[in-house]
Amino acid sequence: MHFRKGFLRFLGLLAAFSLLLSMAGCGQKPATQEKAPAGEVKLGCILSMSGQLGPMGRKMADAVRLAVDEINAQGGINGKKIKLYLEDDATDSVTALNAAKKLVEVNGVKLLIGGMSSSAAKTMGPFLAERKVIMISPSATAPELTGQPWRKYLFRTCPSDIYQGKLMAQIALDQGAKKVVILAMDNTYGIGLGEEIKKALEGKAQVLAFIKYDPKKKDYRSELTQIKALNPDAVAHVGYNEDGRIIYQQALSLGLDKMKWIGCDGVYGSGMFENPAAAEFMAKTMTGTRPASPENQAYEKFRQAYKAKFNSEPEVFCDTVYDAVNLLAKAYAQAGSDDADKIREALLKIGQNYPGVSGNITFDQGGDRVGGYFEIWKVVKKDGKYECVREKLVEVK
CATH class of the missing domain: 3.40.50.2300 (Response regulator)
Structure with a gap:
């Protein structure tokens, strides 16, 4: 009798322990990566919408929204609409890296606009290179970024300092x-x-x-x-x-x-x-x-569209971030996939005297813009x- 009671108590404890283990296991499951619907292209964007660069970053974010809305209104990329994931790095390079990890590991982003500051681009660069994520920075101007060993997938639509x-x-x-x-x-x-x-x-x-x-x-x-x-x-x-x-x-x-x-x-x-x-x-x-930007027809069309949508004038780097979105979209369309090497190859081809709103853009083999306007x-x-x-x-x- 006592043996039977003890055995039943043992079984009860074993069942409770198993339940606790299963609950703990549920709490420790890694985040699953979001899968893009068949008719969608994910575009990540990391800008400084608060902190020291906040006033500039918020205007640039509007230029990104304008470009995405225009592309989607014209049928998207190869018939796929762009889904924009916009992150604020608060003008902090560590926050920028964490945002990049979230976009890549959780949201499944393969195309990225950023970093806005040179420090952010430098901090994110090695991680994105390892993960083979294409990034175009519209405003990371530091000369130090040229020739870095992790620069294969980072392009710049802004001229170097x-x-x-x-x-x-x-x-x-x-x-x-x-x-x-x-x-x-x-x-x-x-x-x-x-x-x-x-x-x-x-x-x-x-x-x-x-x-x-x-x-x-x-x-x-x-x-x-x-x-x-x-x-x-x-x-x-x-x-x-x-x-x-x-x-x-x-x-x-x-x-x-x-x-x-x-x-x-x-x-x-x-x-x-x-x-x-x-x-x-x-x-x-x-x-x-x-x-x-030179005062040409392409820039004026962009300026008028920006002003009509946001009731304010575009400012510094709004033009280069708008160009960055459009260049990525065209490169993705030409590559036919989100394969980083194919998109890089497409960017180098398209980025030869490309008529951007920030002027004609030519990339060198390292992804830097050659010349520009000041x-x-x-x-x-x-x-x-x-x-x-x-x-x-x-x-x-």
């Missing part, structure tokens, strides 16, 4: 600068462009200092006080909207608007004017550069509002 650095240096020289300070944020983009400016000034002007700063700081008076003591003719600044607004507000209060400042694509756009003091400083002293811009106040205006368009080769 090799060109922008030369142009920023030339502006300083044209303004008569003999002594220059380079002020750049301490990341892939900032150091890369800063080094190109420095190279272009060699033997032509004295670089008094190359000051690197943390773009997440909230106070830059120590760096600005150092600049004031050096008393240069010009400051070449490489920054983003968020840090740029703080720097220019504090520079104005310290009287640094008496010297020339040369800005870049990162401090271009309406996001800079959220701080009135920063806007005033820029209007007083700033000459800037940015990749830009705008020299100023900040003016019209009808009580600040805006960036084109002073001149320059073609670089």
Whole structure:
């Protein structure tokens, strides 16, 4: 009797233990990858829609939506509609990598637009190369990205900062600068462009200092006080909207608007004017550069479509991200599949004098855009509002 009771109790415990094991197993199942319906093409997009590049990234996201909507309205790609997966990396390279892993491992994405910053592209690149995912960056301009061993599947519709650095240096020289300070944020983009400016000034002007700063700081008076003591003719600044607004507000209060400042694509756009003091400083002293589109029929058609859909003007890199979506769609159509090697081959063929809204695009064998167009811009106040205006368009080769 006691043996029977004990045996039954043992069986009960065994059953309960088995049930617990099965429940634990259910909780540990890996996420299954989404499968695309037969009539669908998955397109991932990782942009900085918040953080330091937020104002720029949100506008670029709208340009992506416009391109996808237009392609789908025309029947999609080989009869398949594009399904867009849009991720915000919050201007953080680790967040960008996590977003890439989610898109690839969970959503099953094989085509990707991003990363927006050079740091994000550099961080995501090795993972995407290993997984054979094609990525086109519309705005990762750092020269350091050229020739990387993981670059096989990464293309850029934006020109390298090799060109922008030369142009920023030339502006300083044209303004008569003999002594220059380079002020750049301490990341892939900032150091890369800063080094190109420095190279272009060699033997032509004295670089008094190359000051690197943390773009997440909230106070830059120590760096600005150092600049004031050096008393240069010009400051070449490489920054983003968020840090740029703080720097220019504090520079104005310290009287640094008496010297020339040369800005870049990162401090271009309406996001800079959220701080009135920063806007005033820029209007007083700033000459800037940015990749830009020639004023042709293709760009005007894009501009009008963007304005009609979103009730605002496209800004920097909206054109290159729009081109990136269309190039990927055409390459996928030509390749006939999402095979990365076939799409890469198609991109190299299509990207030979391709008529994009950002100008004609030619890729070299490493996936970099050859040459391009840059705008020299100023900040003016019209009808009580600040805006960036084109002073001149320059073609670089």
